[in-house]
Amino acid sequence: MxxxxxxxxxxxxxxxxxxxxxxxxxxxxxxxxxxxxxxxxxxxxxxxxPHMAARRLRTRRSSTIGIHLDPYAGGISGVVLDRFVHALTERAGDRGMRIQLYAARSPAEEIARMGELTDGGEIDAVVITGTFHGDPRTRWLAERAVPFVAFGRPWGDDDVSDPAHLWVDVDGAAGTRAATEHVLAVAGPRAAFLGWPVGSGTGDDRERGWREAMTAAGMAGERLSCEESVGGARTVAAELLARDPDVDGIVCASDSLAIGAHLAAAAAGRPTLPVVGFDNTPAAEAIGLSSVEQLPEQVAAGALDLLMGPSGNAVDPRPAAAGEAHVLVEPRLVVR
Structure with missing residues (x-):
């Protein structure tokens, strides 16, 4: 050896x-x-x-970052977080750090688990995912001065110039803007948007990209909504195609919604109707749907840069200063 x-x-x-x-x-x-x-x-x-045990004794740090493991809920789009956790683990290992996964079924339960891990000295920092308006986890971490970074912005009034905490996110609006511009270029001016109910920070951001592209082109399309469900999306899209058979394409907030819309189009005799999803999952690839690729590997690299610096090997988070507390990853459109 x-x-x-x-x-x-x-x-x-x-x-x-x-x-x-x-x-x-x-x-x-x-x-x-x-x-x-x-x-x-x-x-x-x-x-x-570096020899991790000796390093932990010397620095009195665990050399470990905690991250919540989302419960399995089936569906299509959860693969993005799986890729993110895998990339985070791999890149943290390259810096001599470990990743500690922990399970929780609610924000309150997650706060309890983070408290146990930080009080016990088992983790030096936390990466949280799935941020939302009024997220109690970020408030709890900030109040206790626990170093952390969020995959998902704070969803405040100005997260760039007045950041609440460190965050890394995918520019959802840029992704759907590119998707909409593609549909307008290859199909026609009547591009609809199928998203989630209003109030989801991520969903509203993706809708914004569609609206911006339509406004720039001097067009106005129909906005559809349903919960994250292939079946629900198929129903909503079928209703659209029944009352407006000349719609030119549908831009969707996720691959699950896109697959539902594609099934509805096929059933309506329009199997080649341009439908664009978001997440670029294996399911979308298998069906041949265009989709926006989130690039979770870049998100993981950005999260570690915020927590440890570009080349650091210990938790040393940068201050949440204006314009410096975030990494916004621009996704890419994969056309099929």
Whole structure:
């Protein structure tokens, strides 16, 4: 078996002292940038991994980030969060950090679990998902000064210039704007939108992108709504096609809604009606539907950058300063 690289090996490869390597690993801010980059290159080339147990004893940190594991609810679009958690785990491991999954069935239960983990010193920070208006989890974390970042913006009046906390999100409006522009270009001016009931921050953001694209084109389309359900979307889309058989396409807030709309179009004798989803799930790919790809791997990288810095290996969150407390990932439209 090949010998694992040591701190001494890294120091020799980088042409620095053992203490300098230790400083790069534990206090990178005190190391000259050019030296830090040289040491980081040597670490990457050698595949060096700090001994986690010794590091935890030395720094009195757990080197662990907690994240809530959403309960399995079936459906289609949950694969996005699965990809996010996988990417977060992989990228955290590259920085010498671990991910601790915990389960909870409600925000109150999640707060209780976060309290147990932070009080017990089992985690250094938290990543929360599925933020919403008035989210009690973010308030609880902020009041207790627990470092955290949210996958999902605070949904305040101005989350960029007056941020409530660190957050990373996908620009849903940019995604549906691109989807709508595609439908207008390839099909015609009558592009409808099928989203969720008003009041969902994510859903309202995705609707905004459709409205902006339609307004820019001088068009006005019909807005449809239903809960996240293939069956519900099929019913709503079938009703639209029955009263307006000349609609040119449908932009949807999720792949589940898009699949329902596609089934309705096929049943109405319009199997080639352009329908665009959101999430780019394997189900949409299998059916051949265009969809907006969220790029959860970039979201995971952004979350860790906010919590640890671009190259840090310990939790050191940046302040929630105007314009610097967020990473907004622009999704890409996958046309099929």
């Amino acid at each position: 090949a010998r694992l690289p040591t701190v001494e090996d890294v120091a020799a490869a980088a042409g620095v002292s053992r203490q300098t390597v230790s400083n790069v690993l534990n206090s990178p801010a005190i190391v000259k940038e050019s030296t830090r980059e040289r040491v980081e290159r040597a670490i990457a080339e050698l595949g060096y991994r």
